[in-house]
Amino acid sequence: MAADLTGVTWHKSSLSGSSGGNCVEVALVSASGHGSLRAVRDSKNPQGPKLLFTASGWSAFVEGVKLGEFDS
Template identity: 60%
Template structure:
């Protein structure tokens, strides 16, 4: 199933080099071609999140509205410890 994401363009935060390059990466993919998209397949483009240290590991899939809510929460500090 990983083959369907082989053409994905993964982006990493520019600040990731400050922590040794360990970071999450995000790609925008077409939902029908995204393995693991499950019930979100067919909902348009999906944002896929993965761990840069384990690119073949589990991935999280977000619809556009879910991604916008997540990014908004990060910007507002909702996930700060």
């Protein structure tokens, strides 16, 4: 899946100020044939790779974060 991320508005959580630089940014993206996607990037490396989530994939990811499924 690919999307044109030119000109999208990236958002960083207001809670990320105390994270010591471990932040991600999220943007809402329109993608032909896919509806709305969520793009995620590392705020320290905005030119680096981006992840794309469908609406249902994003919901599942956020729920997993809330449940601590990605804690190490």
